Amino acid sequence: MARKYRILADFTADLLKPLLLKHLPGSEVAVAPYGQVFQGLKEHPAATETLVVFSRIENTLPSFQALSQFDPVDKAALDRDVDYFASELREAARHQETVLVFSWSIPLGMRGHGMADYRPGQGLRYAVNRANNRLADQLADVNNVFLLDTERVLINFDAPKTNARFWYAGKVPFTLPFFEVCAREIAAAIHGLSGTSRRLIVVDLDNTLWGGILGDVGWEGLKLGGHDHIGEAHVDFQRALKALTRRGIILALASKNYESNALEAIEKHPEMVLRKDDFACWRINWQDKAQNIVEIAKAVNLGLASVVFLDDNSAERARVREALPDVFVPEWPEDPTDYTRALYTLTCFDLPALSEEDKKRAAMFVEERARQELQQNAGSEEDWLRSIDMRVQIAPLNSANQARIVQLFNKTNQFNLATRRANENELATWVADGDRYLWGFRVSDRFGDTGLTGIVTLDVRGEEAEVVDFIMSCRVMGRKIEEAMLGVALAKAAERGAKLGFARFQPTKRNQPMLEFLKRSGLSEEEENLYRWNLESAYPQPDFLTISMDA
Structure with a gap:
């Protein structure tokens, strides 16, 4: 089903529509009449799912308009204007799935107050910063409103942003290329919210991660750091990559x-920022890079649509782009001094919030390598599973885990029963309606904590209980966690008086692993995609797992 967008702006925004359709194909986009932002916020078309609000500060806040005319304005007046706009956004958000709001900037071309621009009550820069921060604070508890940083877009956009003739002829304040960048920002936010942002960077070594050809100059001769501008640029690029892992x-x-030479360079070169433990996986060989990327993605349990490939070699980029169209292969600068800026301009990593699991993900994959090495030396799979001392901690939906739970809901595709998408408000409302439950499953073992990696929701209706959602991160597939999750859900259903438990599988192009589990789970498939369990019998649980539940 096409996702529906509605654009509210205090200028003519019709140029955004075709650009947004280009970046979000299959969508439906409506543009409200020019200059009716406040009126539009009071309207709530039932067909709209995402509202995009793009207003300019001089037209939105009367106090700023006065300030721009060099009238003194106290902070309280500015705050009142911001609070009124925030209240209108808050009310509109009650009727929308998502609201995206472009932040304010100093009117393009306006010098402001020069050296007094940061003075309270006088400066335009001070007022813009205060207004944006105030707006963010006022909307911090509204989970479906997100601010897009207009100032960052303006700074990173090198071409002309405005054309006075466009404004006077048609009330169009920006050039077409600038509208294109704004459309990309909206699309990046939507991909982040829907869980389709990129999560894996596969990077080349020679003349990409470091300067020089390792086979020609040896690790001692690589350009990294020192007093060489190319070496410094490569070190800064590595720092930027490492920051992304956080x-x-x-x-x-x-x-x-x-491989042995490359790993030696990574570990021994004193200017290397990235070491072996910063990489979840590697394929260092003389094989086709496209095939190596496929193997890397498989090793870390991610689809190719999660991958970004960075390589200085245009022929390698073209090969991967042609062979693996789902992989994002950006054009890459020829000059290494531009690498860091090129990385910073990529919009494909945007997330609506950063969970604790996100911050620890890189370390988790290092721990996973240790598990796999142990598995290779274990006598059997069961011996390995028993040896790693797995523990499962279960907790209901709460303020501490809701961000991660929403993230799993919206980005997990392979091990997903219903592939239902939901935000925090929708999940809280669903749980509060009737005899319904949601549990998050956190998994750890002797190598470390893999974080909250599973979700089950249960809807008890008299003597029947439906497992509505069954979601599990691919990082713990193959460890019997899925059996534990199903067993907990069915046991809870029995505790609440149900006699029959069932799960309805909703097939998609990507959730075949979920179906494979259902078919081997022991549940009976009495009709296609409907699986049942008689709750008079306890569902068998793996005996090597330690399971505990929070109140």
Whole structure:
């Protein structure tokens, strides 16, 4: 079903419509009449799912308009204007799935008050910063409103942003290329909210992660750091990549080199920022890089649509782009001094919020490597599972876990029973309606904590109980966690008086692993995609798991 967007702006925004359709194909976009932002916020068309609000500060806040005319304005007046706008957004958000709001900036071309621009009550810059921060604070508890940083877009956009003729002829304040960048920002936010942002960077080594060809100069001769501008640029690029791992992005290597030589360079070169433990996986060999990327994605249990490939070699980029169209392969600068900026301009990693699991994801994959090494040396799969001392902690939906639960709901595709998408408000409302329950499952073992990796929801209706959602991160597939989750759900259903438990599978193009589990689960398939369990019998649980539940 097509997702429906509605654009509210205090200028003519019709140029945004075709650009947004280009970046979000299959959508439906409506543009409200020019200059009717406040009126539009009071309207609630039932067909709209995402509202995009793009207003300029001089037209939205009367106090700022006065300030721009060099009239003194106290902070209280500015705050009152912001609070009124925030209240209108808050009310509109009650009727929308998502509201995206472009933040305010100083009117383009306006110098402001020069050296007094940061003075309270006088400066335009001070007023813009205060207004944006106040708006963010006022909307902090509204889970479906998100601010887009207009100032960052303006700073990173090098081409002309405005054309006075466009404004006077048609009330169009921006150039077409700038509208294109705004459309990309909206699309990036939507991908982040829907769980389709990119999560894995596969990067080359020679002349990408470091300067020089390892096979020619040896690790001692690589350009990294020092007093060489190319070496400094590569070090800064590595720092930027490492910073991304702290927001949940995984790193992997695909390089045509001898593995032992490359790993030696990574570990021994004193200027390397990234070390072996920063990479979840690597394929360092002389094989086709497209095939290596497929193997890397499989090793970390991610689809190719989660992958970004960075390589200085245009032929390698073209090969991967052609062979693996789901992989995002950005054009890459020829000059290494531009690498860091090129990385910073990518919009494909945006997330609506950063969970604790996101922050720890890179470390989790290092721990996973240790598990796999142990598994290779174990006598059997069951011996391995018993040896890693797995523990499962279960908790209902609460303020501490809701961000991660919403994230799993909206980005998990392979091990997902219903592939239902929901935000925090929708989940809280669903749980509060009737005899319904939601539990999050956190998994840990002797190697570390893999975080909240599973969700089950249960709807008890008299003597029948439906497992509505069954969601599990692929990172714990193959460890019998799914059996434990199902067993807990069915036991809870029996405790609440149900006699029959059932689960209805909703097939998609990507959730075949969920179906495979249902078919081997022991539940009976009495009709297609409907699986049942007689609750008079307890569902068997793996005996090597320690399971505990929070109140």
